[in-house]
Amino acid sequence: MPQQSSFWNKQATRYDAAISDHDAQYATRLNQLKQLIKPTDVVLDFGCASGEIALDLAPHVKSIEGIDPANAMIELAYNKAAKRDIRNASFLTADIFDPRLEPESYDAILAFNVMHLVKDHHEVIHRAKTLLKPGGMLFVETPCLGEFTWWKRHIILTASALRLAPFIHVYKFGEPEAELKAHDFQILGARNAPEQDCRASIAAQKPTE
Template sequence: MDKNVFNKAVKFWDRAASSYDKEEKNDEEKYQKTLNQLAQYLKPEYSVLDFGCGTGLIANEISPLIQQVHAIDFSHNMIELAKAKAQEKQITNVQYRQATIFDDYLKPASYDVILCFHILHLLEPPERAISRMHELLKPEGLIVSVTPCMAEKPLMNGLFSVLYKLGLTPKINPLKLQDLKKLFTDGNFEVTDHHLLPKTSNEYFTVSKKQNIYSSQLKK
């Protein structure tokens, strides 16, 4: 991502941190269904990376279901709020850190599941992050994502483009579902599930399984 674009994004999310939880839980039905679907892919022995964790809304909720969570976000304010909430709830198996997916402290083949909720459409290019997640996952590990496919709503996408130019929103990479699926398949993942979240017209819950690079090349 361009350095200026990255810096603008950091500033935007630092400003938005205090209202982030309220916005995320604005539709309780969608939020609970997302958690219920995610829980199906978690096991008590799992190590999970929450990429773009925000204020820890998801990481804190899933902490009783798994062994540990490493939760990262590039926003300092998001991470500080997440740490405070985890401390208040006495959650000890979630480690929050201000970082990007490319930080060296994240080790290859360390995670059973990587979560990326509402993050892929903000990355440019997203292919680098997909490749990095492939590296960080254990064999047959999963990416579980929620992604707004803005290209499926041209009027909304146009509005966000204007808002970005005014400095009111981060830059958004417009995707369609087929683009999202191609990101994963081109990155040596098998998309095993994808569907719209309730009461949304363009937010897709997807599950993608890591494939061995050599095996995936043979299939092609």
Template sequence: MFRTLNNARFWDRAARKYAAGSISDMAGYDRTLERTRDYLKDTDVAFEFGCGTGTTALRLAPSVAQIAATDISSEMIAIAREKVAVEGVSNVSFDVATPDDLPWPDETYNAALGFNVLHLLDEREAALKSVHRILKPGGLFISKTPCLNEMSSIVRFGVPVMQLFGKAPYVAFFSAEELEREVAAAGFEIIERGRHGSGRKDPRLFLVARKR
């Protein structure tokens, strides 16, 4: 819990700068959204954790009946709510919550989404179990995650140094194979895996997994 609170404070401080930034690989991002939409139905009730400032939830909102999106950062959620007010989207809600302790009953959602967030969770196993719990039987968990063990040594050695000076949040290092094993152990069957980046090598693993 202490680490989660520290992470929340980090993202609260970074929220406005984060919101002003741009997506580094827009083509790859668009491919991920397109593939995600292929799995969603207009009758689905969906959930996203680690939603940040709400960009992805708002982009996917037309593809579902309702989407509830959460983040540990109250400042990120405040920005997301500002976007809702400006865009007038009625089927998206934004709330502060931690993914390892979700406030909804069992089997609430048809789909759960987690993009660029699993590597930031210090309670990843608990979060995956929580996501599994709130999904209906046969529900889908769709994610894309940077697998930092596949990145350069500069990243692997640089992140801990940045953390010492408060310039980076908690970050977990794992491979794609390790992440897949964790998702499967949480009670999911992986039905699709992919890489959507535009560059020669993409460490961000896209997974679609069905609740067993």
């Protein structure tokens, strides 16, 4: 985790500038989420980075809490919340195992572009399930490096091995979904997008009992 955080701390300003420059993919993702999330929902944004998605979603939910182990990201998120006068969003420098997060307290958890960065997938999914209320929703979006062209995958994995980039898990299409099913999540929707960085998007629901 410390290696991950120092990488993302250094990237914080650049990452924030890139994500704040909303592209068509960003708008589509937000619109889809707005249709699936209710105004009464309490939401956790796992790996929230500089909070852009959490802050854009905040007016459509009861409250949203962003967590990220990179404190430079969380600082940016706080400053943006204050600047935009958004009061139902809060941010914490934390990982998903932080004991301050209450079991069964979230209606929805977002895990966007973060699952490929964690080593302990099953522990993370188990923890997300613990944090969700019965019937709560888990939204996962992750690049699947196993579907990249071999040379692109090779460049990324070499950078990771040389510690120029963080750890990256090589997912193939179907694997993120299978991991969620293994934890008894019901898959409500799944889409693989070879044209969008080989991204897998999944909406999954925790069983009601």
